[in-house]
Amino acid sequence: MKPHILQLNPILVPSVNERLEALYTVHRLYEQAAPDAYIAAHGAQMRGVITGGHTGISRGLMERLPALEVVAVNGVGTDAVDLAYCRERGLPVTGTFGALTEDVADLAVVLLLAVCRNLCAVDRFVRSGAWVRHPQPSAIPLARRFSGLRVGIVGLGRVGRAVAMRVQAFGCPVRYTDLAPIPGVDWPYEPALLQLARDSDALVLCAAADKADGIVDAAVLDALGPQGVLVNVARGRLVKEDDLVRALHDRRIAGAGLDVFVDEPNVPPALFEMDHVTLQAHRASATAETRKAMGELVLESLAQALAGQRPTHSLTT
Ligand code: 8YV
Numbered sequence: 001m002k003p004h005i006l007q008l009n010p011i012l013v014p015s016v017n018e019r020l021e022a023l024y025t026v027h028r029l030y031e032q033a034a035p036d037a038y039i040a041a042h043g044a045q046m047r048g049v050i051t052g053g054h055t056g057i058s059r060g061l062m063e064r065l066p067a068l069e070v071v072a073v074n075g076v077g078t079d080a081v082d083l084a085y086c087r088e089r090g091l092p093v094t095g096t097f098g099a100l101t102e103d104v105a106d107l108a109v110v111l112l113l114a115v116c117r118n119l120c121a122v123d124r125f126v127r128s129g130a131w132v133r134h135p136q137p138s139a140i141p142l143a144r145r146f147s148g149l150r151v152g153i154v155g156l157g158r159v160g161r162a163v164a165m166r167v168q169a170f171g172c173p174v175r176y177t178d179l180a181p182i183p184g185v186d187w188p189y190e191p192a193l194l195q196l197a198r199d200s201d202a203l204v205l206c207a208a209a210d211k212a213d214g215i216v217d218a219a220v221l222d223a224l225g226p227q228g229v230l231v232n233v234a235r236g237r238l239v240k241e242d243d244l245v246r247a248l249h250d251r252r253i254a255g256a257g258l259d260v261f262v263d264e265p266n267v268p269p270a271l272f273e274m275d276h277v278t279l280q281a282h283r284a285s286a287t288a289e290t291r292k293a294m295g296e297l298v299l300e301s302l303a304q305a306l307a308g309q310r311p312t313h314s315l316t317t
Contacts (some may be wrong), residue, residue, distance in 0.1 A: 003306050004045040006065065009052035011074060013288070016295030024048070024302070039064050048072060048302050053095075054235075054264060054282060056080020060124045062091070070305030072298045075285065076158075077235060079209040083316055092314035094301035096294040098158060101284035107284040108204050111257025113298060114168070115229050116146040118235030121275035137281040144227075144254070149170050152200030153205025154193060155234065156182045156213070163204050175199060179211065197223035201233065209235035216240065221247040228253045233284045236261040245270050248277060260285050 005024040011017055027046070033036040036137045043064045051284050052073025059082040062068060071093045077095055080257045082110055104178045109120070114120055118153050122140060125131055130139070146269060151167045153176040164174045166185055177196045181189040190196040197220045205216065216239040222233045224230065230253060231237060247253045247272070256274035261267050264282055271277050284293065297313060304311040311317075 003047045004042070005048040006043075006046040007050045007301065008057060009050070009055050009074065011050070011268075011293045011295050011298070013290070013295045016292065016299065019299050020050075023299075024126040036165060050074060050302070051081075053077035054080060058083050062086070067291075070094065070302060070311065071299045074294050074298050074303075074310075077208060078315055079136045079235060079237075083210075086316045092301075092305050092311045093230040094295040094305075094311045094313040095295075095315060097313055099293040099297055100290045101162050101245060101291045103287050104159045104206075104233050104284040105166055107259060107280065108159070108206070108231055108257075109164045109166045109170075111231045111233070111259065111278055111280070112149075112151075112202055112204070112229065112252060113146050114278070115231070115255040115257045116149070118143050120276065120278050124275075145228075149229075150175070150199060151279040152176065152190070152203045153187075153198040154178075154196070154203060154213070154238075156185065156187070157206060157208070158208035159233070160204075163187070163206060172202075178207075178240040193220055194223050197221075198225075200224065201227060202229040205230070205232040205234045205238050206237055207234055207238060209237050212238050214238070215241045216244070218243040218247065221253050225251050226252060226254060229255050229257070230302075231257040233259045237270070238263065240270060248274055251276075 002025045005026050007026055007028045027042055029035050042219045044066055045066045047067050047069045049057055049071045051073055054071055057071055073095045076093055076095045076097055081093050082135045083093060147170045149172050151174050153164050156176040168174060175190050175196055176187050177190050177193050193215055203224055221243060245268050248256060257278045259280040261284055301311040301313055
């Protein structure tokens with residue numbers, strides 16, 4: 001009999017879905033009209049869970065899955081999983097570490113460039129026919145040079161390093177903050193985020209959210225200052241979103257490039273009106289190549305755990 005797997009988030013890669021179907025009985029909770037009743041009826045059979053980084057899984061749901069042997073996160077953020085509970089229960093929680101680094105770093109750079117060069121606002125200007133109506137060059141404000149900006153990286157994990165390497169190619173001096181200095185890197189470490197913000201023209205958030213809720217607040221944004229740009233490709237909750245909206249509205253920072261939000265898919269509507277903000281829909285890892293690599297790691301983790309082995313990418317066991 002095939003093991004039963006509970007899937008909380010869709011996977012958009014046909015080859016991965018085919019493998020999942022071939023190996024397991026897959027229960028797609030997101031397709032159920034009455035998820036609670038579905039768990040009551042089938043929860044006892046589930047030996048594995050697949051979920052997204054942002055979705056995670058509640059402790060309450062795990063408690064209703066007594067046969068659970070693995071939580072396979074199709075992502076690198078495990079902030080939405082109660083890791084302490086999983087450790088107590090001896091449950092491996094796996095991530096797709098290493099698979100999405102390059103794409104997330106690419107999007108961070110895209111957002112930095114898009115904000116500095118007003119890419120989306122000018123695209124809207126052209127599409128709407130406004131260029132024809134206002135052909136004089138003064139109709140579009142001058143943009144900001146990105147090359148050479150001082151970039152502060154918040155969280156120098158895999159993604160943070162990949163962003164640092166990319167922006168160095170643009171001649172940008174890099175500094176970083178993290179919970180402690182990272183051995184073996186040459187970029188200067190700044191222990192205080194506030195100081196890093198003061199010393200940066202752009203801050204790029206790449207940190208795990210577990211230990212960093214709301215670290216970017218009004219004080220940090222004011223330290224970044226009216227010429228400063230904020231980019232977030234990590235988690236919305238790293239930022240006090242109300243403080244960010246206010247700082248952008250009052251032009252206390254120059255702009256923001258945001259892929260992630262506190263309450264996705266709900267984005268503060270005030271941002272829709274702001275041309276100095278570039279918005280994405282939590283897309284940083286969403287390329288066919290990366291999602292395939294992530295899916296393959298999920299398959300590997302499930303197979304290892306259900307064969308009684310410690311999964312290579314387990315964080316908790
Ligand atoms: C994914 C993420 O969008 O890795 C993460 O933690 O949030 C993203 O890469 C998500 O996990 C896809 O399900």
